[in-house]
Amino acid sequence: MPRIFSGVQPSGTLHVGNYLGALRQWVATQGDGDALYCIVDLHALTLEIAPDDLRTRTIETAVGLLGAGLDPDLCTVFVQSHVPEHTELTWLLECTATYGELRRMTQFKEKGAGQESVRAGLLTYPVLMAADILVYDAERVPVGDDQRQHLELARTLATRFNGRYGETFVVPEAEIPTVGARVMDLQQPTRKMSKSTATPLGTISMTDPPEEIARKVRKAVTDVDGAVAYDPESKPGVSNLLEMLAAATGGTPEALAGRYSSYGQLKQDLAEALVELLRPVHRRVAELESDPGTVAAILDKGAAKAHELATPVLSRARSAIGLTPRSR
Ligand code: AMP
Ligand code: TRP
Numbered sequence: 001m002p003r004i005f006s007g008v009q010p011s012g013t014l015h016v017g018n019y020l021g022a023l024r025q026w027v028a029t030q031g032d033g034d035a036l037y038c039i040v041d042l043h044a045l046t047l048e049i050a051p052d053d054l055r056t057r058t059i060e061t062a063v064g065l066l067g068a069g070l071d072p073d074l075c076t077v078f079v080q081s082h083v084p085e086h087t088e089l090t091w092l093l094e095c096t097a098t099y100g101e102l103r104r105m106t107q108f109k110e111k112g113a114g115q116e117s118v119r120a121g122l123l124t125y126p127v128l129m130a131a132d133i134l135v136y137d138a139e140r141v142p143v144g145d146d147q148r149q150h151l152e153l154a155r156t157l158a159t160r161f162n163g164r165y166g167e168t169f170v171v172p173e174a175e176i177p178t179v180g181a182r183v184m185d186l187q188q189p190t191r192k193m194s195k196s197t198a199t200p201l202g203t204i205s206m207t208d209p210p211e212e213i214a215r216k217v218r219k220a221v222t223d224v225d226g227a228v229a230y231d232p233e234s235k236p237g238v239s240n241l242l243e244m245l246a247a248a249t250g251g252t253p254e255a256l257a258g259r260y261s262s263y264g265q266l267k268q269d270l271a272e273a274l275v276e277l278l279r280p281v282h283r284r285v286a287e288l289e290s291d292p293g294t295v296a297a298i299l300d301k302g303a304a305k306a307h308e309l310a311t312p313v314l315s316r317a318r319s320a321i322g323l324t325p326r327s328r
Contacts, residue, residue, distance in 0.1 A: 002034070005172075007132055013207065026070060027070060038078055039079045044057075046119055046122040063288045067206075077302045097157055108125065130150075130154035155171050168316055180246075202216075206281060230242050
């Protein structure tokens with residue numbers, strides 16, 4: 001059984017980019033192996049977030065993952081901070097990574113840009129992410145395209161640690177979908193749809209009601225020339241709509257472009273496709289929202305399973321690096 005691991009930050013409401021780029025794959029492959037899906041609350045602390053918001057969004061994100069179709073009988077859903085092995089392994093990996101490597105990460109440069117003071121955790125963010133993965137001997141990591149560079153670093157750290165201290169970690173592989181891996185903001189189609197930084201009208205939340213989805217798609221930025229063509233460089237707005245439609249209904253964005261002569265029809269079809277795609281998600285989210293006890297119990301059971309898997313891997317790493325054995 002291949003071990004699969006992925007994570008999502010509870011930094012805001014899950015959106016269609018998360019769904020098409022990540023969650024849908026997680027749901028589709030949850031039975032293929034021994035899969036763990038983690039709500040990475042510690043990662044959310046790398047940018048400003050109010051304690052009450054963190055609390056609420058962690059549960060909201062859990063509801064979103066389960067609502068998207070993750071089944072606790074088939075996979076493990078848990079909260080990162082409930083399994084302290086992640087942070088303990090992080091230190092060993094921080095002493096494996098270099099300052100230069102971390103400083104060069106695109107996400108660090110983007111999120112840190114223009115901030116008066118940058119949290120040290122924003123710099124070491126990808127090391128915690130590497131620990132999330134390596135502490136479970138995960139072989140496959142399904143993520144959106146924006147996480148490619150972080151995954152490469154996790155592989156580098158695993159390989160370096162193994163080379164220095166002997167075979168300890170499994171070197172993980174990223175799994176990035178071919179369509180939908182990079183859903184862009186509907187108002188600023190050169191920026192990715194994002195929980196924290198995008199425009200409200202540009203982000204479709206996974207739980208937006210149908211009329212809201214239709215309104216946002218209708219108002220999406222296109223171009224002046226009116227032609228429907230797939231060309232992400234020169235026509236980012238329309239290309240993003242075609243890409244989302246392809247991800248939602250199948251087919252390729254290039255082939256779909258040939259079927260449309262106006263933006264209006266394309267937008268109408270996309271809105272309908274998204275509403276259909278999200279209908280079962282809305283239903284399950286509403287059920288779970290009315291049953292917080294069940295959600296808490298699922299997360300509890302998930303953390304216990306995760307802890308059990310992480311303990312021997314951490315102990316292997318501690319021993320390889322030369323820490324003295326401990327009895328507790
Ligand atoms: P995050 O929202 O950054 O916690 O990301 C959770 C998962 O969703 C990761 O696998 C990301 O790669 C993926 N993801 C986030 N934003 C997008 C987007 N705009 N398009 C496609 N995938 C995304
Ligand atoms: N950094 C990821 C994101 O923002 C979330 C994440 C944290 C993650 N740890 C992970 C994803 C481990 C995959 C594996 O999308």
